[in-house]
Amino acid sequence: MTQLIDSKRKHHAHESRPAFDGGVTDSEGLRRPIVTEKRQRSRRATVSLRVTVPLLLFALWWILTSTGVIAATTLSSPAATWDAFVNLLLHQNLLGDIGISAARAAAGLAIGASLGLVLGITTGLFRLGEELLDSSLQMLRTVPFPAVIFLFIIWYGIGETAKVALIALATLFPMYLTTSNGVRNVDRKVVEAARTFGLVGQRLVRKVIIPLAMPSIMTGLRYSTGVSIIALVFAETIAANQGIGYLVSQASSLLQTPNLVVCIIVYALLGIAADLAVRTLEKYTMPWRRHLAVR
């Protein structure tokens, strides 16, 4: 026994500790536990914490542009940006452009994410599928999607198809990777048990494997959603006569910084709206995990 006790110092701290419990004798030499229990924050506190950093950034933007530290031609002030926004809204059909852009992103995402989901389930589930498809997909995954757009223009012309196809291509891979990984990590023992009780084939996939892989799938969807906005920017800037990207190229050729800033903010808002949508979806597709939200 002694080797344990003698070979090492006790785990005590050597410095004398402050009296935790003044005057009480039976707790001498003891301390109160250091409570690591998670504190529940009120909803209001959570919301205010979430908006703190964006508000600070906004204030910084305001101060830097209005004091002239940053020139108006470099970055327009919030006031000038607001004026540009109102002008675009009233005279240039900004809402229509936003709608067109959002529809493109959504269509591309729907196609790309569905394909990624199917491919991910196939390779995650079947050895044959994995051996047949995975290496090709991994190869294609590393091709930068902006490089493909000219090919798509040759194939599909400059219409909607090329844009949607590009967004679909860009969103396919994040979805594929996370789904495939998620399916592969589903608890084999649970699958085995479900099989034993007669749940096989498509029903097994639908009732057990996809729901259990859902956390990964949702991560993939969130990532794909972000990528869809990025791909949207590329697709629209290159060839479009409608949509936010069209406004961007117009503004940049006319050196209209305020309009550019409006477009960038619109893209950012589209991104946050998409993320919010996926988060809401997460809540409804995984009701069994609602109580264990990490944050």
Add this chain to the structure above:
Amino acid sequence: MMTKTSTHAAVVRSVTKTFGPRDVLRDVEVTIDPGEFVALLGASGSGKTTLLRILLGLESVTDGDVFVPESLTTVFQEPRLVDSMRVWQNVVIGLSGDEASRQSAVSALREVGLEAHADAWPGTLSGGEAQRVALARALVRQPDLLLLDEPFAALDALTRLRMQSLVADLCARHRPGVLLVTHDVEEAVLLADRVLVLKDGRISLDVPIDIARPRRVGGHHFDELRDEFLRELGVAERGHVPE
């Protein structure tokens, strides 16, 4: 080495814990002496694990006061080893300097009979082996208070018997204050110096076990004690048909 100045290994003073509308613990008083082995019996949902988690600092108290020694360690119901670290690294997890050496890990593993597995991955161990690693991890810190949360519950019957005598043996040698949370009445009588029963959020029974060690299951006095605890827990005695 610091001398132990504390007169107790743990003090729980009129602790109340409320989850929502439910009082899980009501005015609970417990003191554990240095080197004393205390078993806390209770039906599932009786709040015994909550009390242990309060001592660990994993839960706060709603009311009352808790005091624990500087060095306290625990063995959970499951091993809770980190799969990405070797067995010996798991044993000295969170320590630093000399204390985190492979040598000290191996000597702790030797005490639980697993020094040959020092370099194994936790995933390759059996349930009983993994739990022994968890025990080594708790002992290598030479705790003044060792908290055991049904550490044998998930083990098969044979492994459980072996683990029980290993724990009895190790505790007799290192003499930490021990709080064993369990629902196994025989286990409590077999291992503890004193048995507490937690019922409706209160300590309803506090009985010293005066059977000489080493103990074994059975014998008149053993049966008497066991039946008393079972009655307190609302279970009919063996051989009797429940009404």
